[in-house]
Amino acid sequence: MRGPLEWDEGGASERTVLAWERSAIASVAVAALVLRGGIVDGLLGVAIPVAALLVLCGAAEWLFSLRIYQEHDRPIGRGAVLHGRAFVALSAVTLIAAAGSVALALTV
Amino acid sequence: MTEVVGASDSTAMAGRSDPHPRPAGTSTRGRLKAALQQIRPRLDEVGSEPDPRFTFANERTFLAWARTGLALIGGGLVAAQVLHFGLGGARLLVAVPAIVLGGVIGIAGYFRWEVNERAMRLGKPLGYSSLARILAVGVAVLALLSAVLVVIATLNG
Amino acid sequence: MADTPGVSSTQSRRGRRGNAGSAPDPRFSFANERTFLAWNRTALALIGGGLAASQLLRVNVEGVQLSIGLPLIALGAVTGLAGLMRWRASERAMWSGVPVPRSRLAPALLSATAGAIAVLSLVLLALGQLRS
Numbered sequence A: 001m002r003g004p005l006e007w008d009e010g011g012a013s014e015r016t017v018l019a020w021e022r023s024a025i026a027s028v029a030v031a032a033l034v035l036r037g038g039i040v041d042g043l044l045g046v047a048i049p050v051a052a053l054l055v056l057c058g059a060a061e062w063l064f065s066l067r068i069y070q071e072h073d074r075p076i077g078r079g080a081v082l083h084g085r086a087f088v089a090l091s092a093v094t095l096i097a098a099a100g101s102v103a104l105a106l107t108v
Numbered sequence B: 001m002t003e004v005v006g007a008s009d010s011t012a013m014a015g016r017s018d019p020h021p022r023p024a025g026t027s028t029r030g031r032l033k034a035a036l037q038q039i040r041p042r043l044d045e046v047g048s049e050p051d052p053r054f055t056f057a058n059e060r061t062f063l064a065w066a067r068t069g070l071a072l073i074g075g076g077l078v079a080a081q082v083l084h085f086g087l088g089g090a091r092l093l094v095a096v097p098a099i100v101l102g103g104v105i106g107i108a109g110y111f112r113w114e115v116n117e118r119a120m121r122l123g124k125p126l127g128y129s130s131l132a133r134i135l136a137v138g139v140a141v142l143a144l145l146s147a148v149l150v151v152i153a154t155l156n157g
Numbered sequence C: 001m002a003d004t005p006g007v008s009s010t011q012s013r014r015g016r017r018g019n020a021g022s023a024p025d026p027r028f029s030f031a032n033e034r035t036f037l038a039w040n041r042t043a044l045a046l047i048g049g050g051l052a053a054s055q056l057l058r059v060n061v062e063g064v065q066l067s068i069g070l071p072l073i074a075l076g077a078v079t080g081l082a083g084l085m086r087w088r089a090s091e092r093a094m095w096s097g098v099p100v101p102r103s104r105l106a107p108a109l110l111s112a113t114a115g116a117i118a119v120l121s122l123v124l125l126a127l128g129q130l131r132s
Helices: A011-042 A044-070 A084-106 B009-016 B028-039 B052-082 B091-122 B131-155 C010-015 C026-056 C064-096 C104-127
Strands: none
Touching: A011 A044, A011 A084, A011 C026, A084 C026, A084 C064, B052 C010, B052 C026, B052 C064, B052 C104, B091 C010, B091 C104, C010 C064, C026 C064, C064 C104
16 A cells, blocks of 8 residues: 555645535535525425535535545556546536526526 | 646746737737737736646636635625614624725736736746735724624623 | 556546547646636535525615626626636646646636626615615
8 A cells, every 4th residue: 555645646636625525515505595595485496406406416526525535545646537527517517506596586 | 748847948938029920010009009018918928838737726726716705795795784783884884894805805816816827937936915914904804893893782782 | 658657548548538648647637627626616606696696685776686696697607617618628738738728718707797796786885775
């Protein structure tokens, strides 16, 4: 098993893990806001699916944060970089959140 | 790929000529552009490409400033709406500085990003930014103001 | 480039994505990844902020909630897209061994919006339009 210095030079893995965790928090926070908006405006048919998507996003982001540290024998040289589709999915959910928020905003 | 393009070529690169040479006797607009080019050359034409990690880090730093600015503005608006100190318009004492601080940080963050990018391209040190100090002092003042107002409001019953 | 130490067979297969390029240093990819996440969080912050503004702002002037809330949400959507596009362009550039392109419009737009929202808020406050 490699030593920690060789394994995660510059802390890039660790910082990436933290970035994923921050993103998870942000996703869940906006999910809560959307849900609140749905409850206040009575547009639950939009709010609940959008909030659910965002929570799923948060869960996925948290899971992504785990994958880098999970395999301790995976040195950074072999990388643990995600395939582009994960990012497209994240951006898609962000867009959906925006669309849902517009709908909620318009029904005030 | 991964050749770290570093600071060593900066002197050679800094004097790079304008890739879009203009003919003599151009319009006023052309001359204005040329003058601006002298004072503030486009980022593309300055220095050399830094290590992409530095570019990325700079960008993330800018985004963090932008989010901080927006959060302060949002917080100020919410404070103006929601706080009740029972002292007339006292909540504006908290709301207005928060919003002003947020706007200043949001805009200053952009210039900080550009200055850093330029410095990295030229291989110069990043230089000191007063942005962090402004934020720290601003937030401390806001906290102090809020605390004082809360105490006064509570004392007033 | 296949002799680059640390590049496993999985990664040289990924060279399909680029034009006969090879996997960049994973630290660059990680940095790219973190930057994408930062853009996404900023987008979410804008969307959340716009949503909150449209609901929580009670203003005496008609339609102000929407004129602050909707642009914020729209900017959030744009920011999210910009982050994705930037990530892709950077990843492609790194695989091809070309300098990473720099986003210019999005940062300027973001900052300008922050400033505009600040000014607008101050004007609203000054005109005493916020109901309490």
